Every structure is written in C-alpha cells, then in structure tokens.
Amino acid sequence: MALAAPTAQLRLQLLAAHLAVPPAAEADAPPGLARRPCRAADNAAVPNASKICSAEEAAALIPDGVWMTIAGFVGTSMPELLLRAVREQFDATGAPANLGLIYAASVGNSKGRGFDLLAAEGLVDRLIYGWTGSAPGFLKLVRENKVEAWNLPLGVVSHMIRDVAAGRAGPVTKVGLGTFVDPREKGGKLNARTTGDVVRLVKLGGREVLWYQVPDKISVALLRGTTADLDGNVSFEREALYLDQLNQAMAAHNSGGLVIVQVERVVDRGTLHPRAVHLPGAIVDRVVVAPPDLHWQTLREPGYDGSLSGEIRTPLHSIAPLPMDERRIIAHRAMLEIDRPSCVVNLGVGMPEGVAVMVATHAHQNPNTKSVTLSTEAGAFGGIPGGAQRFGTSHNAASHVTTATMIDFYNGGGVDIACLGLAEADPAGNVNVSNFGAGRMPGCGGFIDISQNAKKVLFVGTFTSGGLKVAIEAGKLAIRQEGRLQKFRAAVHEKTFAGASANGRTVLYITERAVFGLAAQPGQGGSAVELLEVAPGIVIERDILPHMGFVPLIRGKVNQMPAQIFQP
Template sequence: MHSSGHKRIDVLARHLRSSQDQSTVVQQILCEAQSDDGKVVTAEQAAALVPDNAIITVSGFVGSVHPEHVVDAVRDHFDRTAHPSNVHLYTVAAVGDGKGRGLAKLAAEGLVTKYTYGWSGLSQEFLKLAKAGKVEAWNLPLGMMAHIYRDVAAGRPGPISKIGLGTFVDPREGGGKINGPHQADAVELLTLGGEEYLWYKVPRKIDVAIIRGTTADVDGNVTFEKEAMLADCLNQAMAAHNTGGIVIVQVERVVASGSLPARLVHIPGAIVNKIVVAPLDKHQQVLSAQHDASLSGEIRAPASHIRPMPLDERRIIGHRAMLEITQPHLLINLGIGMPEGLARMVATHGRRCIPGSFPIHLTTEAGMFGGFPAGGASFGAAHNAECMVPCATMLDFYNGGGVDIACLGAAEVDAEGNVNVHSFPGRQPGCGGFIDISQAAKKVIFAGTFTAGGLKVKVDGGKLRILQEGRSSKFKAKVAGKTFAGSSANGREILYVTERAVFRLREGEGLELIEIAPGIDVERDVLAHMPCKPLMRDVKSMPAQCFQP
C-alpha cells in the first residue's frame, strides 16, 4: 500500500478513537491527504518539537482558549523522555480548574524551571514549585504581559509604562519577583522627560507558541468562531514566527484549503507551522464546562435565566457598588469574584434602581465589550457581547483611561488605602489585570466583605445583623504587598465598599469612613476590627434600598 494509503488509515483510526462525528473524520482524511507541507500533525508529534531550554508561551485566559490536547501531550512526552526540560513559560492568565487540569499539567519538576505570569489563581502548582525553590517565578501586570508578546513580535525592547509604579512590581517594592531579590530583574525604573516609568523587559525570543482556535484549513489559516474570546493568540503567534520559533495551533476541525472566508480568519496560515486536531473532550470552549454559544457570539441568549441574588452580603455589596453608576453610557470593568455581583445586580435591578444611568457598557480585560460578563471559570468572556477584541488591544484602551468605573476585589486593605489581591495567606493568585485597571480607571470601587472566613449576616427589617464574624479582618495595619498603591489615586475617586461600611480614600490622609449600614454599631462591628482608626467626619447611613428585597 502506498504511504498516502497508510496515512489515511492512521488518520481514520485516530479519529474513530476520538469523540468527533463521522463527517469530521472524513473531512480530516481528505484534508490531510491534500496537505503538501505536513502542517497537520498529531499532538505527540507537536510535543516532540518543543526543545530543551525553550522559551514558550501558551494561550488561555482563566478557563478559555486553552490548547489542552497539546499541553497534555507535552507533559506526557516529558514523563516518557525527560524532554523538554528547563523551559521558561510565559502566560497571561494561566488556565486551570484548581485540581491539576489545564496549564498546571506543565508544573512538573524539571520541565518548567522559569515562570512569568500575569495571573495563576487556578494553576497554583507552579507557585508551590516556586516556594520549594524548584521554579523561578515573576508576576507582572496582565496588560504588560499581553504587551510583551506584541513587543517581541515588533522587535521592541518591551512596554514602558506608568502601570505598576508604587506596587509590588516596582523594582523598589520587589520587582514582581516571587522567589526573592536574587532573581534577574524583569522590570527596571526609568526616568523620561523628568517622569518615572517602568520598563518591562521582553524575552530574547519565543521558541514555541502553543495556541488554539476553532477551525483551520490545511494551509494553517485559523478562525475562532466557537471560542469565548480571542485572547492573545495572534500576538503570541507573531512573536514566535518573527523570532525564529514555531507556532503550533490546536483546533477542533480542519477544512480544505481556501474554504475559510478571509474576514473570519484571525491567524494567517503564513505564520502557522503545525496544526493539531483535538478530540472534543480536550477542546472544550471553557475548561470543565459545556459549550455555550452565547459566549462566542454564535447566538444571543435570553437574559431571563439571570435570577436575583439572595439578600446576603454579596448582594448588598453588589447593590451599593451599582449605585455609583450615575450616568448613561459609562464603560465599566468588573474584576473576578465579589465584583461579579455588580453585573448580576445590573441585570436584575439596574433599570429599576438607577433608571437614568442606563444604558451602560460592561467590559472585561480579556477583550469583551457589552453583554453580561461571565463568572467562575468563564471569567473574561461575556454572554451576548457586542464586540470582541484581543486582550492586548483592550489593555491599550484600559491603560489609556478608557474605563469610567472599575469594580475590583480586595483581599487586604490598609490605613493608607493600599490594596493587596496578589498574595495573601493560603493563596498567591497573582495580580492579573488588577494593576492595569486600578491605576488607570477614572473611578475605582474595591468590593469585598469586611471580614473573611465564615462571615454570616442577616437582613431583618431593613437592618443588617452580623450573626457570625469571619475569622480575619480584611483591614490590616499594613498590606502584605501592594497590588494597588493608595499613592496612585492622583485625584481619582477611590471607594471601598463592604456589606457594613463604605470608605473613601483621602489622598495624603488615608481611609475615611463615609457610610455605615443600618443596624450596625460603629465601635463594635467596624472599629473593633480595624487596627488603625479611619477618619470620621460625616458618616451617613448606607442607602436603605441596599437592604430591601
């Protein structure tokens, strides 16, 4: 039998073992038979192309756009052969499920020895290796990570920005180094025109970019019609191609040459080296979730499935934060966790509570304009989005002041108004887009419960009762590290919204208590849990509607 016949049989056998339907199997056989340059390969073949000592980048954002089939194959190849080894991995927002799935598959001792990331909240395995001295790690702002890829592609030395000044990524505050000061500098302080900036250094090259899309033709042109976002796949591919590296793209299906409309192609085949077709269980739209066509813009889902939140601390915080939306057509960014409650309140109560302020435009740093931001593992995506742009492009917009109101979480707050979300007892998720957003948004709301770990509250007759305090107060004498520096307020309004109290940052003076929930005793329920007493000049009651059904 001719080699082409053997090839077709191998392809048929491989795909019959997968979960793809018969039409896809036949289509793939035809496409591989037509491929002249051998771009279509197995995951195992692609994994073998990653060399030792490589600088690699893997696409993904929290739970989306993760090339799981290829990543798993790289780990399998390492387990069998001990190669690739000594890899430096760059990632914007590492995909994971908190249980070892996702990018955490590469967290094997000896495989990745250097790790530069924006957010790693669901792939804590790398940070465990860093703590044990097995991996060198650097945490940089998400926007700067996205711009690093673009600058590698463009041959520039790296982003130069005010983003990060005064925070833990400032060299004077640690330079984003996770292991300690002995590490190489990833960030340098510059003075240009008499003003301070941070220079985020780029790697000399990208040896391998492992990314994903939905459909590829046999020439390597890739579309993203079923993806929840575009992420940074294009810039990663360009960075690898322009520095002599290889680009590996995982897709759901392969089609014939010339059959993809040019307007739908996001990554051109001219810069793609290898294509890997993944079984559907290794190519989920969002890790550990079923395909939702409203996240990819294939359909518009009805909003009726969004149910009102129970009248608990999350709803109180979301409601109070929502009341800061006082004008129509504002652009708003929401962080992960507690701020997601603001989106739900907007969907269920927005027009009733603040009708004069609508319409508004909710956005995410992953690149989504409009719609209803998704939460959990789908964070960064949005149902019924109006527009989808690459992450680096959205962060350009954010860094330039495009966000009118940002609502972000808060793990620790101190008397100077500094906030820590990147590293605290029990968790080290990284800063993500927090620094980019909090330093550039026109108005910032930090949202979170007053105490953490077991807090129980009840609303009774329009008054808030604390049934059980959390084990620790979020208000500290000094935060463990600055993800937001109070010194960066620069005249902007900075609020701290909890279920029982609201504070404002007074520049040069610190926190000021401006509102207290009905039913709350200031001394017992607030000041007793704060190591430093805030300013108190004109304390009002939090709006009564926040405590109504």
C-alpha cells in the same frame, strides 16, 4: 517523472473521505458537542497537508531551554490536547526540559487540568505571568524555589509578548509604580531563587516610569482556534475570546520559532473567508486536531455556548437574581455607583462578578445601567460578563478585541468605573489582592493595569472574612457571626494598589456594613481611609472600629447606606 497536482475535484473527494466519521464514533460523541470532523491519524490521505500532524509529533518538535507562551485565560481557550502531549513527552523522554513560560493568565481548574499539566520540576524552570490562580502546581514550584518567577501586571505581560513580536525592548509605562512590581519594592520577584531584574525604574521627560524587559525570543507558541484549512489559516468562530493569540503567534514566528495550533476541525484550502481568519497560515507551523473532550470552549462545562462566541444572543431574563446575602448587598451598592449613562465599566474576578448580575436583574433601580458597557480585560465589550471558569468572557458581547488592544484602551483611561476585589486594605488605602502569605499568591492579574487608570475605582469585599455570617431583618443588617480575619489591617502583605496613585480620583471601599473612601490629606504626606457610610442596624463602635487594625478618618456625620439594598 513528477506527479501532476491533484485536481480540485480529486482533492475534495479525498477530503470528504478524510472527514468522514464512522457511525459508531458519531454515536459516542458527547451530547451537545460537534462530532470530531478530522482525524489527524489520516493525514496521509490529504495531499499537501504537511502542517497537520498529531499532538505527539508537535510536542516532539519543542526544543529544550526556550521561552514558550500558551493560549488561555482562567477557564477559556485552553489547548488541552497540546498540554497533555507536552507532559507525556516529558514524562517519557525527559524533553522538552527547562522551558520558560510567559503568559498573561493561566487556564485550568485548579485540580490538575490545564497549565498544571506542565507544573513538573525540570520541565519548567522560569515563569513570567500576570495571574496563575488556576494553576496551583506552578505556585508550589515557586514556593519550593524550584523555578524563577516574576509576577507582573497582566496587561504588561500581554504587551511584553506583543513587543517580542515587534522586536521592541519592552513596555515603558507608569503601570506598576508604587506597587510590589516596582523595583523599589519587590520588582515582581516571587522567591529567593529569582534574582534577575526584569523591571527597571527609568525617567522619561522628567517622569518616573517602569521599563519591563522582554525575553530576547519566544520560541514556541501553543495556541487554539476553531477551524483550520490545509494551509494553516485558523478561524475563531466558536471561540469565546481572541486573547493574545495573534501576538503570541507573531512573537514565536518572528523569533524563528514554532507556532502550533489546536483546532476542532480542518477544511480545504480556500474555504475560510479572509475576514474570518485570525491566525494567518503564513505564521502557523503545525495544526493539531483535538477530540471534543479535550477542546472545551470553557472549563465550566463541556459543549458550546453560542452566546459567548457571538453566534447567538441569550435571553437575559434567564439570569437568576442573587440570594439576599452579604455578596448581594455589596454588589447592589457598587451598582449604584454607575453614576452617569453610557459608562464603560470593568468588573474584576470574584465578588465584583455580582455587579453584572445586579445590572441584569435590577437595572430599574439605576437608569444609568441601561446604557452601561461592561467590559473585561480579556477583550469583551458589552453584554453580561461571565464568572468563575467563564471569567473574561461575556454573554451577548457587542464586540471582541484582543487582550493587548483592550489594555491599550484601559491604560489610556477608557474605563469610567472599575469594580475590583478587596482582600486587604491599610490606613493609606493600599490594597492587596495578589499575595496572602503562606504561599497563597495567585498574582495581580489585571488589577494593577485597571486600578491605576480607571476614572473611578471601587474595591468590593466583605468587611471581615473566615466564617462571617450576616442576616437582613426588617431592612437592617445584623452580624450573626464575625469573621475571624480582619481585612482592614495596619499593613497589607504587599501593595497591589498604591493609595498614592489615586491622584484625585474617586476611590471607594465597599463592604456589607460600611463604605469607606480614600481621602487626600494635604500637608500630611499622603491619603487616608475615611468612613463614609454604614448599613442600617450597624453601630460604629461595636461593629466596625473593634474589627479594624487602624482607626479610619471620620469627619462629621457618617451617612447611612441606601435603604433599598437591604430590601428583597
């Protein structure tokens, strides 16, 4: 005889018992963290909760040889429990094996936590990524020719995942033309083992574009959210970003594959408002509940910052000013390039992060910054972007969108000013930030997507690197110790930005002692780096020309950098 379905009252009674946490466990919870509200081991107590399982059970479902995509961005939204379960499963059984991974940006702490948990020979045999700087274990596999690997623009990878979900052949775009991902250069290939072409040059309407071919299927998605109900609907109320998780889930589902989502809590059916659900239960196969120590909001620290999720707004006066050094000089000079109100600005990782601090602490020096909208390619509009392990997030954001949507906006020219890193530049204005030789190749990230489409581009970095020491005295800059490495070189290791793609846009190279521009040279077949400004106290013949691998264009009088940036 069939059993009658449990009444709503009985389900709630069982759920209450299921969610109860023993006092001892509650006392052991780390300070500032929500106590773990669900224990996956007790799933048998909840009727019809077939989607809820342990991490071990979920990992055992992943087949060999398939393409897999994983949530995360630098230090945010890492499904750490799932990653650990996959690695433990592989170490114990040798499965899953020979996986292909496709992701926009790795997440981790560069010390074994995060995506590096999967950096084992045999577990992974091919990679497509935008940036993997937080997973050096993958870079080691690439250097040792143990995996096939393609580095492609972050936004392109985001759109590749979306195109798998939609059953399309892959993005067709100008993004990447003239850079190392152009098949006339390297085609994004990273080692000798990588021989297949995923990027093709084609012509549409008489214009050259790149076609990025996608995998036939993405069969597994490892994702994370905040709350799941018993039907697998997942909300993101405590997440700092949406990222590409909806498209990742759709790609795996539509490939006939497996969608596994790590959450911090489970609620009853019908509890979540439909507007709050980001991942519909119809495309979620398994839900795994993680303990707080494996479900950090960002890897900067344990706990939860409501200003990143939009729950609260944090007072910006708490942001400390930058110390008076070369990084502040550069960030200050870049901030002054916000030359009209209501600009949309993108800030890259590293040195550009200082511009956000200058906007928060020195907006009085540039009234245009009071109406500026800072944005991140990860999907945050407004607020003050986070740095380091919080890169991609934003404190007090006005809006969060998916990464693929933000890249659509960027590709269409939505960014008025982009402020990006500067590792190497050559006489034609080409810039490299993706490959520094000797196996140091974190990848291009969103650099290509942004630099090829922003209306104005600022490349920021110190003039030399490796031991540079400067001092500011009486409003003048003094070089106390020159850096060992030249950054303005006769040739870059590879082109992450092609000077030829400027097409009349304003392109500046801002350092602590000089500002250069990209000047078109009609009739001479290209462009050239031109010296525009020098810092007070700097002598061109002593402090600039001897430390460059080429002589920049100098036309007429060279201006002095604004005096206020050398004042406390």
